[in-house]
Amino acid sequence: MVRISIPTLPKAPLVPPSGLSVLPIPQAAAHLASFLEKGKGKTVMLTGAGVSVDSGIRAYRGEKGTYSNPNYKPILFHELVEDSDRGDMFRRRYWARSFLGYPPVRDAQPNPTHIYIAALQHLGLAPKLITQNVDNLHRKAYSLLSPSYKESNILELHGTLAKVHCLKHRHEQKRDSYQEEIARMNPVWDEEAKEAERTGRRPRTNPDGDVELHGVDYRSFSVPPCRICEQEKVDPSMVKPNVVFFGETITPRVRDESLNLIAEASSLLILGTSLATYSAFRLVKSAIELNKPVLMITTGPTRADPFVEKGMEKMDRVAGDVLGKYLDEAVKTSTGQEVEDVKRYLHTGVVKRPPEVEGPRAEG
Ligand SMILES: [Zn+2]
Structure with a gap:
């Protein structure tokens, strides 16, 4: 793991878990920095459709948990x-x-958020990732930064297209x-x-x-x-x-692997997801039951919101904004080959929103 020091970020003020959303982005990034530091390279990330919207991949569910395309009926x-x-x-x-x-x-090409997430993996800050997305974009991003990355560092909870x-x-x-x-x-x-x-x-x-x-x-x-x-x-x-189709359950192997990742993690970082699927929600529940620190950065209500009362931290923010600020500062003041790799690709993400989606970002 690379030694990351970020003197340029302000100190994160002490706020209750529910008050994190009001932090300006630099303070939010500072809070993320201290969360990752405490995780000592064993933080696991969990992502969902929210991180792929900027790559033109439409989310099933919009802000209010409704289907973003009301006429769409998935095949069961x-x-x-x-x-x-x-x-x-x-x-x-x-x-x-x-x-x-x-x-x-x-x-579809990785957008900045995919690159930031791959950077956290490559820097050893959070090497393991669990995703609900089936679009293969996390692998595309990770292989840019690290062509020989360990495939087992990404677990696709719902498979891959x-x-x-x-x-x-x-x-x-x-x-x-x-x-x-x-x-x-x-x-x-x-x-x-x-x-x-x-x-x-x-x-x-x-x-x-x-x-x-x-x-x-x-x-x-x-x-x-x-x-x-x-x-x-x-x-x-x-x-x-x-x-995994609607109406189908994930295999016992994937379920056990995902729960093991949580059990072995020091903390859980949730990005761009409303946790509408039970297989993802169960992982958060497990982390809370095991008393692991959990930080969620996503917009809109989520199925895990009641866990804020049990100490889960939630920032109602676009994940990429906080990750981007954190990494921009981190690569300025840190050194090492991995930092150089990250610098080279940090701003190569491609934004290509789906044409019909307007207004607030959709989250999955
Ligand atoms: Zn066959």
Whole structure:
């Protein structure tokens, strides 16, 4: 862990956990500095949709916990796997929309907040990260700063859109190769996708890479089966993205790993999330029960707000504003190779908001 000293930040005044939101950004950054210092490099971070909004990834839920797109109805897990004609139609509809919706997610770039979070990891201030996001952007950011970063330092609580697997045998493959297979089997749809790419008139994409299409006959769409099943001559199986769907629970392995990360952490830093999913909320609950210091930096109400009474600290702030101020000052006065790496990329994040989102930032 790099020695970080920040003489330029003002001293953080003593305020009750509920009063942190009124701190000006420099004092908020100073508070974060002292929180990280006390964590001694064993602080775990937990992130959600709020950190990806600036990369053009739409959040499911807006400020008040409502869906930011009120007409959006996510596909439910039981519908996707149903062994019936209806299930077959759901799968065609899902993969057709997802085929067109994935490229913008695939091409999305880390925004400043992803870079700041990767910087905390690379500097050894908070090496471990748990995210609810499936957009792969934390890995993109971390690999910029640290090309040989430890993959196990990022736990994707709800999986990733960058991979797919078959349901029966869990044969895993890269999403990109499955997209190519879909394109080969569905030339007409592929033409549609290329047209969207050419004109930039991409359909409205939801955070799970799904898009909305109207007046389309999905029966013309073929869903490729798992080719690894075919090669191994086992019972062919349907393919699904490596993401947890609505109505599906996370695997016991991921659940245990996430709870272990909390148990081994010195403290928990929560960034850009309303903790609407139980699998994430449970981690905060666990940290509070284990008497670990918890600092949450996010805008709007969250499911964990009652924990403020139990000592959880909450700043109603855009996480990137506080992280950015902290890191700007930290790299000015600290030295070492990691600090140089961070300096090189600190301001390379790309902001590309989803065009229809206006007003206050959405949080997931
Ligand atoms: Zn298979």
